[in-house]
Amino acid sequence: MTDQPTSASDLLREIRRLRDDLDTLTAKQTVELVEHTARIKTEILDEWTQHNTGPDTKKVYDDVQSWVEGWFVHAYARSSAGWGHWCPEWWRHREAVSRLTALWQSWEAAQKNTATGMAHWYVMYADPIFGHLTASHGVFASCKDEHIRLLPSLATITVEAGYPHTP
Numbered sequence: 001m002t003d004q005p006t007s008a009s010d011l012l013r014e015i016r017r018l019r020d021d022l023d024t025l026t027a028k029q030t031v032e033l034v035e036h037t038a039r040i041k042t043e044i045l046d047e048w049t050q051h052n053t054g055p056d057t058k059k060v061y062d063d064v065q066s067w068v069e070g071w072f073v074h075a076y077a078r079s080s081a082g083w084g085h086w087c088p089e090w091w092r093h094r095e096a097v098s099r100l101t102a103l104w105q106s107w108e109a110a111q112k113n114t115a116t117g118m119a120h121w122y123v124m125y126a127d128p129i130f131g132h133l134t135a136s137h138g139v140f141a142s143c144k145d146e147h148i149r150l151l152p153s154l155a156t157i158t159v160e161a162g163y164p165h166t167p
């Protein structure tokens with residue numbers, strides 16, 4: 001049993017103690033409320049991110065290398081005779097890397113389009129790019145079944161003053 005205040009000064013002291021207790025409880029609850037709000041904010045943000053990411057953030061493959069090795073070379077399997085040129089060291093050819101990267105990125109986007117995505121992708125991107133890469137005059141023209149050499153860059157002469165003309 002607590003002692004009852006016996007005087008005005010005891011009463012004031014008791015009021016101050018209760019006010020301090022209340023301040024302590026309020027501060028503790030404020031901290032808990034701030035922490036709880038931060039947790040909920042993080043959960044909501046994570047959930048939103050999971051459901052609202054664009055095609056570039058939810059990829060099937062992490063990079064062009066894993067896509068070529070994991071999907072492309074199997075989807076475009078060919079016997080070694082009677083068709084164009086493919087270089088197993090495609091990554092040595094800058095143009096091939098550039099074209100295959102663009103093809104991989106469009107493939108990732110096509111995965112999201114369940115209506116016409118892959119059909120559109122084959123006709124508009126994959127077949128033309130594959131045909132260009134493997135053509136007898138294409139990127140891999142010097143290679144077949146193994147890497148032989150890179151094609152020389154196109155010739156260029158340093159641009160003269162006043163050029164190029166703008167249309």
Ligand SMILES: [Zn+2]
Nearest residue numbers: 087143147148
């Ligand atoms: Zn090669």
